Amino acid sequence: MPDPDDVLHERLRAMLDRTEAPPAHLVDAAKQSLVWRTVDAELAELVADSAGDPAAALRAHDAPHLLTFAAGDTVVVLEVGHDDQLRRVIGQIISPAAAHVEVRHSGGVISADADADGRFRASAVPPGPISVSCRFDEPGRAPIVTSWVAI
Amino acid sequence: MADLSVGELVQHAAKGAQDAWDRLVDEHSALVWAVIRSHRMPIGDAEDVFQTTWLRLVENLERIKDPERLSSWLVTTARRECLWLLRRAGREIPDDEIDHAVPDRDTAHPEPVDALLGREEHAEVHRAFGALPQRCQNVLRLTVLAPDKSGYSDIAEALGMPVGSIGPTRNRCLRHLRRLLDAPDG
Numbered sequence: 001m002p003d004p005d006d007v008l009h010e011r012l013r014a015m016l017d018r019t020e021a022p023p024a025h026l027v028d029a030a031k032q033s034l035v036w037r038t039v040d041a042e043l044a045e046l047v048a049d050s051a052g053d054p055a056a057a058l059r060a061h062d063a064p065h066l067l068t069f070a071a072g073d074t075v076v077v078l079e080v081g082h083d084d085q086l087r088r089v090i091g092q093i094i095s096p097a098a099a100h101v102e103v104r105h106s107g108g109v110i111s112a113d114a115d116a117d118g119r120f121r122a123s124a125v126p127p128g129p130i131s132v133s134c135r136f137d138e139p140g141r142a143p144i145v146t147s148w149v150a151i
Numbered sequence: 152m153a154d155l156s157v158g159e160l161v162q163h164a165a166k167g168a169q170d171a172w173d174r175l176v177d178e179h180s181a182l183v184w185a186v187i188r189s190h191r192m193p194i195g196d197a198e199d200v201f202q203t204t205w206l207r208l209v210e211n212l213e214r215i216k217d218p219e220r221l222s223s224w225l226v227t228t229a230r231r232e233c234l235w236l237l238r239r240a241g242r243e244i245p246d247d248e249i250d251h252a253v254p255d256r257d258t259a260h261p262e263p264v265d266a267l268l269g270r271e272e273h274a275e276v277h278r279a280f281g282a283l284p285q286r287c288q289n290v291l292r293l294t295v296l297a298p299d300k301s302g303y304s305d306i307a308e309a310l311g312m313p314v315g316s317i318g319p320t321r322n323r324c325l326r327h328l329r330r331l332l333d334a335p336d337g
Contacts, residue, residue, distance in 0.1 A: 022184035148206035
């Protein structure tokens with residue numbers, strides 16, 4: 001005689017498998033995300049987010065959304081703005097340097113090279129997770145890639 | 152490939168093996184989705200968290216300290232993303248109000264779910280499950296779907312509950328579910 005708890009557990013699993021499975025398009029996208037694997041760049045982790053700071057949120061409701069990433073001595077600050085349904089990203093690399101910058105999003109890549117002052121700009125970025133990669137013109141400076149973050 | 156452990160699959164995926172990665176996604180997607188569902192987020196945010204969680208795993212494949220405990224890493228990452236998005240939007244629902252929160256999409260819009268349910272057997276369980284308090288639904292959803300049976304620490308982490316309370320809550324909620332299923336009018 002099977003344990004009645006186990007039987008109920010299995011009925012529940014069968015029901016949840018049918019009604020609460022993740023949508024197929026999300027599972028497919030997750031499988032495709034392996035293409036974003038980078039082997040040569042240093043990961044810049046998110047170290048500050050103005051939207052997660054309650055004090056900043058109180059100061060101004062429509063203040064710019066700033067995301068700060070750091071890898072070693074390099075810092076990348078992203079300012080995210082809204083253009084209708086799309087996003088625009090203005091970036092600053094510190095210490096400033098010219099770089100080939102790519103804003104990577106679930107549907108592809110937007111190139112946005114940084115000038116000698118380390119500034120770059122990308123518009124018409126689709127909402128959702130993004131990651132920014134910076135390959136510096138300066139020889140010997142290791143490329144960095146920011147951690148993925150939803151904007 | 153079939154006999155590889157989760158840790159070995161992580162190592163293969165870190166070297167770019169798509170088949171190993173696909174298997175990791177297939178085996179853990181339901182768990183990640185269940186963690187996100189337990190935070191009752193708008194669908195757009197839920198999709199963002201799901202995608203971001205897997206992208207984070209891609210960037211961390213070589214950095215995960217204990218790859219055999221991948222499910223724990225995924226639960227922690229998904230939960231952190233959920234809390235971050237909820238805080239950012241200023242719409243976090245306090246724990247003690249969750250039982251009284253609005254019904255989720257499935258119970259609010261039963262038609263598409265009916266098509267998925269097919270058999271009356273599933274429909275009956277679905278109705279009873281939907282009548283449970285939110286905390287019960289969350290605990291049962293995660294205890295049923297978690298592939299790692301080594302303990303309830305991942306689930307406790309996902310739900311922000313003490314680890315010792317998961318087992319007793321699961322048993323209490325299963326009893327509650329059974330009572331609802333046994334009730335003559337469902």
